[in-house]
Amino acid sequence: MPESVSETPTKRKLVAEPSADRLSSGNGELTDHTELISDRDVHKTCYLIKPKKVKRNHPFISLDQSIPETDSHIAHRWKLYTETIATVQANIERILNDLDQSTLQRVWKYVTSTQDYDDVAYPQLPVGLVLAGANISNHARLFTNMSKYIEERECQKVATVVVTLRDASNLRDVLRKIIDQLVGHRKSDDDDGITAPINTAAQSDQTDKRLSYDLDLLVVWLLKHESVQKIVVIVQDADGSEGNLLPEVIRMLFLYRNRLPFVLLLGIATTLPIFNTKIPKRTMRMIDFEVLDVLRTDDGLTRLLDEIVLSSSTQLLLGPSLFRSLLKRYNNHTKNLETFTLAFQHANMAHFFANPLSTMLAPPPTIAQSKNHIVALRTLPSFKSYIDDMMSKEDCDIEQIRKLLTDPTSLVSFVGSCQKQFYEFISRQSTALKLLDVLQDASSIYRSTTVKRTRAEFYADAITGKLKDSPLVREIILFITKMSASTIDNLARLIDQQFDKGSVIRMMKDSWNIGATSGKGSHSKLISNISKSIRDFLDANLNPYTDIVFHELFVFDAVSLCENVFAPKFRSTIEKALMQPSYYLGQPSETPGFERPFISVAHTLYRESGLLINIYDYWTAFHQTLAGNNDTETTDNGSSIAPNEGLNDSDLIASTASQSTFSESQTLALFYKAMSELKYLGFLKETSGKRGGNKATVAVLQKMVWDGL
Numbered sequence: 001m002p003e004s005v006s007e008t009p010t011k012r013k014l015v016a017e018p019s020a021d022r023l024s025s026g027n028g029e030l031t032d033h034t035e036l037i038s039d040r041d042v043h044k045t046c047y048l049i050k051p052k053k054v055k056r057n058h059p060f061i062s063l064d065q066s067i068p069e070t071d072s073h074i075a076h077r078w079k080l081y082t083e084t085i086a087t088v089q090a091n092i093e094r095i096l097n098d099l100d101q102s103t104l105q106r107v108w109k110y111v112t113s114t115q116d117y118d119d120v121a122y123p124q125l126p127v128g129l130v131l132a133g134a135n136i137s138n139h140a141r142l143f144t145n146m147s148k149y150i151e152e153r154e155c156q157k158v159a160t161v162v163v164t165l166r167d168a169s170n171l172r173d174v175l176r177k178i179i180d181q182l183v184g185h186r187k188s189d190d191d192d193g194i195t196a197p198i199n200t201a202a203q204s205d206q207t208d209k210r211l212s213y214d215l216d217l218l219v220v221w222l223l224k225h226e227s228v229q230k231i232v233v234i235v236q237d238a239d240g241s242e243g244n245l246l247p248e249v250i251r252m253l254f255l256y257r258n259r260l261p262f263v264l265l266l267g268i269a270t271t272l273p274i275f276n277t278k279i280p281k282r283t284m285r286m287i288d289f290e291v292l293d294v295l296r297t298d299d300g301l302t303r304l305l306d307e308i309v310l311s312s313s314t315q316l317l318l319g320p321s322l323f324r325s326l327l328k329r330y331n332n333h334t335k336n337l338e339t340f341t342l343a344f345q346h347a348n349m350a351h352f353f354a355n356p357l358s359t360m361l362a363p364p365p366t367i368a369q370s371k372n373h374i375v376a377l378r379t380l381p382s383f384k385s386y387i388d389d390m391m392s393k394e395d396c397d398i399e400q401i402r403k404l405l406t407d408p409t410s411l412v413s414f415v416g417s418c419q420k421q422f423y424e425f426i427s428r429q430s431t432a433l434k435l436l437d438v439l440q441d442a443s444s445i446y447r448s449t450t451v452k453r454t455r456a457e458f459y460a461d462a463i464t465g466k467l468k469d470s471p472l473v474r475e476i477i478l479f480i481t482k483m484s485a486s487t488i489d490n491l492a493r494l495i496d497q498q499f500d501k502g503s504v505i506r507m508m509k510d511s512w513n514i515g516a517t518s519g520k521g522s523h524s525k526l527i528s529n530i531s532k533s534i535r536d537f538l539d540a541n542l543n544p545y546t547d548i549v550f551h552e553l554f555v556f557d558a559v560s561l562c563e564n565v566f567a568p569k570f571r572s573t574i575e576k577a578l579m580q581p582s583y584y585l586g587q588p589s590e591t592p593g594f595e596r597p598f599i600s601v602a603h604t605l606y607r608e609s610g611l612l613i614n615i616y617d618y619w620t621a622f623h624q625t626l627a628g629n630n631d632t633e634t635t636d637n638g639s640s641i642a643p644n645e646g647l648n649d650s651d652l653i654a655s656t657a658s659q660s661t662f663s664e665s666q667t668l669a670l671f672y673k674a675m676s677e678l679k680y681l682g683f684l685k686e687t688s689g690k691r692g693g694n695k696a697t698v699a700v701l702q703k704m705v706w707d708g709l
Contacts, residue, residue, distance in 0.1 A: 058074070058075060058078035059078070060074050060075075060077050060078045060081075060352075060353060061074065062074060062356075067356045067357070067372045067373060067376045068372050069356055069372075070370070073356070073359060073370070073373075076359050076362075077352055077353075077356070077358055077359050078352075080315075080352060080358065080359060080361060080362055081348070081349065081352035081353070081358075084315045084316070084348060084352070084361075085345060085348055085349065087313065088308060088344070088345060088348065089345065091307060091308050091311070092304070092308065092341045092345075095300070095303050095304060095307060095308070096141075096300075096337060096338070096341075097145065098303075099299075099300045099303070099337070100142060100145055100146075103130075103142075103146075103292070103294045104145065104146055104149040104150075106292055107128065107130065107146055107149075107150070107265065107292055108149060108150055108153055110128050110290055110292060111128075111150055111158065111230060111232055111263050111265075112154070114126040114230070114263050123257070124254075124257075124286060124287055124288040125250065125253055125254045125257050125262060125264060125286055125287045125288065126262075126263050126264070126287075126288055126289075126290075127250070127263075127264045127265075127266060127287040127288065127289040127290075128263070128264070128265045128266070128289065128290055128292050129266050129268055129272070129275070129289050129290070129291050129292065130143075130146075130265055130266065130267050130268065130292045130294060131268050131271075131272070131291065131292065131293045131294055132267050132268065132269060132294045133269065133294060133335075134269050134270070134335075136237070136240075136269050138336055138337075138338055139236055139237070139267055139269070140236065141338065142267075142294070143162055143234050143236050143265075143267060144162065146160075146234065146265070147160040147161075147162050147232075147234060150232060154230075156227045156228070157227060157228065157229045157230070158228070158229065158230045158231075158232055159182055159225075159228050159230070159231050159232070160231075160232045160233075160234060161177075161178050161181045161182060161231070161232070161233050161234065162181075162234045162236060163177045163178060163181075163233065163234070163235055163236070164235075164236045164237050165235060165236075165237055165238070165240060165241035165245055165246065165249075166237055166240055166241070168245070170245070171213075171245065171248045171249060171252065172213040173213075174245070174249050175213040175214075175215060175249075175252065176212050176213045178218075178233060179212065179213065179214075179215070179217050179218060180212075182218060182221060182231070183217055183218065183221045215252070215256050215260065218231070218256075218260055219256075219259050219260060222260060222261075228261075229261060230261045230262075230263050231260060231261055231262050231263070232263045232264075232265060233253065233262060233263070233264050233265070234265045234267070235249070235264070235265065235266050235267060236267045237267060237269070238266035238267055238268055238275070239268050239269055239270050239274065239275050239278065240269070241278075244280075246266075246278065246279070247279060247280055247283040250264065250279075250283050250286060250287060251283060251286065254286040254287070264287075272291065300337050301330070301337065301340065301454065301456050302454060302455050302456065304337065304340065304341065304344075305433075305455055305456050305459060306430060306434075306455070308341075308344065309323075309344070309459070310426055310429060310430040310433075310459075311426075312423065312426065312427060314426065315348075315361045315554075316347070316348055316351055316361065316554065316555075316556055317422075317426065317463070317545065317554055317555045317556070318344070318347060318555075318556060318557070319555050319556055319557020319558075320459075320460040320461075320463055320464050320557065321460075321557050321559050322347060322556065322557050322558070322559050322562065323459055323460050324460045325559055325562075325563065325566070326340060326343050326344075326566070327456055327457070327459075327460075329343075329566060329567065343562070343566050346562060346565055346566075347556055347562060348556075350556070350558065350561050350562060351556040351558075354558070354561065355553075356373070356376070357373065357376060357377065357552070357553055358553070359373075360377075360415055360419070360550070360553045361419075361553065361554065371408075374408045374411060374412075377411060377415065377550070378404075378405065378411070380550060380552050381552070382546070382548070382549050382550055382551050382552060383549060383550060386549045387401060387404070387405070414549075415550055415553070418548060418549045418550045418553075419550075419553075419554070421548050421549075422548055422551070422554045425543070425545060425548060428540075428541040428543075429462055429463060429541065429542075431503070431504060431505065431541065432462065432537070432538060432541040432542050433455045433458050433459065433462055434455070434498060434499070434505075435505055435534070435537070435538075436455075436458060436472075436473075436476065436538075437454075437455055437498075438491070438494045438495060438498050439476050439479075439480075439491070439534070440452050440453070440476070441494055442487060442490050442491040442494055443476070443479050443487075453472070462542055463544065463545045464544050464545070464546075465542060465543055465544035467542050468538060468539060468542040468543075473538060477531055477534070477535055480527065480530055480531040480534060481527055481528075481531050483527060483530075485523065488514060488526070488527075488530070489514070492509055492512075492514050495509045496509075504537075505537075508533050508534075508537065511529075511533070512526060512529055512530055512533070513526075514526070574681060578599065578600050578603040579600070579603070579604075579607075581596055581597050581600045598626075598670045598671075598673065598674045599673075599674045599677045599678065601622065601625055601626070601674070602618075602622060602671070602674035602675065602678060603678065603683070605618065605621050605622060605625070606678065606683060606684070606703070609703065610703070611702065611703050612687075612700045612701070612702060612703070613684075613700060613701040613702075613703065614700055614701075615699050615700060615701060618671075618675075618701065619668070619671055622667070622671045622674070623664070623667050623668075623671070626662060626667055626670070627667070675701075682704055683703070683704055684701045684702065684703065684704060685701070685702050685704055686699065686700075686701060686702075687700055687701070687702045
């Protein structure tokens, strides 16, 4: 409490505070700093100071009280984050687009190879079946890029349309979407779908009375756009349609085949046998289809690892525990590169937001030499271990240690040298993982009997130093000792393909002098030289990241901060919101005037019921619960009063909010609304049951979810 508002309420003069504009008394009245407290305010012993709101141009805040940050430090953290994430997003977009290039080229070649629509000898509708995989979250970006790619290559010769059947209830909606995207959006005049007037120069006073889903509109549009030679209709979710919607779309496009140059591309998330069961035979006779498979192998994840995670320009390295969690989720659940990249971006955001020392990631460190940051750097475990190791040596440099512990400039300079070691560590790890990949490709064992491990599977063990003495490395070294002359030549060829000229591996390969000697003894010596050089290289480069001082600044491994984001637990959140609505509404349940949501009331009764819930009993309990607050109160002399009678204005407002009066029909409507919401959330489903020994059935609700499961 400020000095101007002390325990003695007899003080009459307020001392101006520079951090506040006005003072708010206990009853909500605002008082200026220099205003005298009147006699009626003497009894007020508490005043609330409302400081000025500081406008910030970034969402970052000061987090750790042990490291107080200035506004410039927080703004610098935000700047580093935006610069880092912009580079990461650009690289991710480039890699994903490159991975789709082969698929897009195949689709483009298929579209351009289809014959003209006026060819009598080609009566069928050309259809391309794009097997896009089971991960439907990737389909939107894939088919959008497909549409752009085709239009860019053909330059006004091809018009593309992307539609989704799940958003269309019938054939009219699908045709209307196709026409709207090509001709332009038209607002209907009535429910019959008659189009609005066509505002053209030649027909400004005429009105087109054709329906908005009539494909004759496209015929007129095509006559005006003579450069358009093909109309590509891309159906993003072909196997997700219900009923005969997709066959009807195919039939309608087939009927206009001789007037409109349609080419249909169907995105399939399942397999061809499953898709064939949804298409009638008479529809299959209308189409001439070609299968276009979208191959997404682990090469995409390897490229992300090489060009983003282990890139020379990276500012942050994913820790082993966090990467194992992401890789497990990728292999077992998503198989989606977009989801993996989003998780990597979230890890960057969490590191910059939650770590005040993340400003040291800027090359070179640009953080001001504030006392708080310097003290925080010296308390990091890696720095303490480094000082202890230095002190344990007999020839330790006492003067250097004293500078690190007392001189801020020396410490910041030492952080810069540690950052250079971090970049060298990333480069060595990337080279070692690529070499192991090449050795697996050269080995006939990994091509026939053993499943090849990817670099992503090596990553976590490599940066922790466990891969150095792993059985895999021992097996590869044993394979090298048994290589034949042809295998050595194959290994040399793969090294030339995967590594640039002048790299460490190419220089090591040149030192082997392959082909310079002949004979059994020379071959054994060559094998010994190769195995020794590869073993020494792996031992020198597969070191743990914990050997780097200040690795806490460069490695992010907080799985607990990300696991709820990567795999959110929706059920526990929903149950908590229903059982404790005040937690999310930001208002304590004991606050006067607090009114629980009606779905929360229904959920409370739901938890108190058994497996089967009689609807009438449920309604009765719900009605009594809501009506319990509306009962009239009785005075001591027996007279009844309304619940809000005898209250002042402020109490009346709170009472009205908490004791809203509903009629029986209104309560019934609220009950149906709450029931529908619970069914939508999956808590209930309607069923029928028998009452006692009677054969008559009664409507009941079956409980689907129990708390705590």
